[in-house]
Amino acid sequence: MRLSSIIIPIFVLGTVLYGLFKKVDVFNTFIEGAKENILVGFDILPTLVALMLAVSMLRASGALNALTSLISPITSFLGLPAECVPLALMRPVSGSGALSLLEGILSEHSPDSYIGRVASVLLGSTETTFYTIAVYFGATKVKKTRHTLPSALAGDFAAFILSALTVRLFLGH
Amino acid sequence: MISILLGAIITISCIYGFLNGNADELSNAVITSGQTAVELVLTIIGSMATWGGVMKIAQKSGITDKVTKLISPFLKLIFKGLDTGSEAFKAIAMNTAANLFGLGNAATPLGINAMRELEKLEGEKSYATKNMMLLAVLNTSSIELIPTTVATLRLAHGSVSPLEILPCVLAVSILSLTTSILCVYAFDGINSIKRHRKRQAKKND
Structure with missing residues (x-):
């Protein structure tokens, strides 16, 4: 039994019991939340279809592989998997595009391979930076976001390097 | 774009x-x-629906409110000088708690509200203040505790242990967020030194 396998069931158990204890209508609340997220899933579908088209064409044309082998001397020097570079570039721009790329990576390489793990960690620990900044400052009168974007992108770049580093450190590659 | x-x-x-x-x-x-x-x-x-349901219970039963209180000391460290009793600080804490639980639907409106409260508190300006930038990078770094979408995708592709990446994800989230925060402080520091030098130069003229 792994610790990570205990966390999830315990979390669900704790939440439901606490909900009952606090006299929350657990069943209907669950339904409400589930419905909300199902709608979100269908909301992203059109965007995902568009980005999946682009990413699938890029992969089928051979351009994605060419890009990967082109940059692999540099990335292998840094200890990063070249296959994850397109994902790292796409991530701050488009969530659906990044999801499409991850889907491709996990189909081509095993999710338990080094490349599959780094890609998973990268997607799990980063956000759609450009979109987030646009939405948050769009609600204010701020015109100049000053060094918001450089700081955010520095974090995204750090996340890429650290994804490879932590996978090697924690999961042994 | x-x-x-x-x-x-x-x-x-x-x-x-x-x-x-x-x-x-x-x-x-x-x-x-x-x-x-x-x-x-x-x-x-499917798993999005499951988590949406569980997290909604967490939200309604007040677990997220408890977490909001729990993380306030950490946020106080990040947002130095911001009054912890202000509406802006409360909104930031609620936004962060929602992000930790992966409550995307709730997190975005809370975050936008926090941004507006900051604007009210610090005066409407045409440029972003330090606290606004900090709030933005807090949201551009993913701090979701359980990356359910990625785990589901891994399981669908035959992973033996889809959640084995959890410690890596947590470590990377924290460290990349720290990087962004330090960048905001560093750029801000450089700017204020520049401004200080300009003022000194004017004095000497």
């Missing part, structure tokens, strides 16, 4: 594909990509 990206990727794909004789693959990609997208959504939508 996303339109340009879409156009650019499709253009590159067609040119490169035709030159390398991959027209068949390209054609197949166009035909099947929609199906792949639908399958992907069908793969993740």
Whole structure:
């Protein structure tokens, strides 16, 4: 039994019991939340279809592989998997595009391979930076976001390097 | 911007594909990509629904409010000088708690509200203040505790242990957020030194 396998069931158990204890209508609340997220899933579908088209064409044309082998001397020097570079570039721009790329990576390489793990960690620990900044400052009168974007992108770049580093450190590659 | 990206990727794909004789693959990609997208959504939508349900209970029973109180000391460290009793600080704490639980639906409106409260508190300006930048990078770094979408996708592709990446994700989230925060402080520090030097230069004139 792994610790990570205990966390999830315990979390669900704790939440439901606490909900009952606090006299929350657990069943209907669950339904409400589930419905909300199902709608979100269908909301992203059109965007995902568009980005999946682009990413699938890029992969089928051979351009994605060419890009990967082109940059692999540099990335292998840094200890990063070249296959994850397109994902790292796409991530701050488009969530659906990044999801499409991850889907491709996990189909081509095993999710338990080094490349599959780094890609998973990268997607799990980063956000759609450009979109987030646009939405948050769009609600204010701020015109100049000053060094918001450089700081955010520095974090995204750090996340890429650290994804490879932590996978090697924690999961042994 | 996303339109340009879409156009650019499709253009590159067609040119490169035709030159390398991959027209068949390209054609197949166009035909099947929609199906792949639908399958992907069908793969993740189930677990999204499950977590949406569980997290809604967490929200209604007040677990997220407890977490909001729990994280306030950490936020006090990040947002130095911001009054912890202010509406802005409360909104930031609620936004962060929602992010930790992966409550995307709730986190965005809370975050926008926090941004507006900061604007009210610090005066409407045409440029972003330090606290506004800090709030933004707090949201551009993913701090979700359990990356459910990624885990679901890993399981669907036959991972033996889809959640083994959890410690890595947590470590990377914390460290990349720290990087962004330090960058905001560093840029801000450089700017204030510049301003100080300009003032000194004026004095000497």
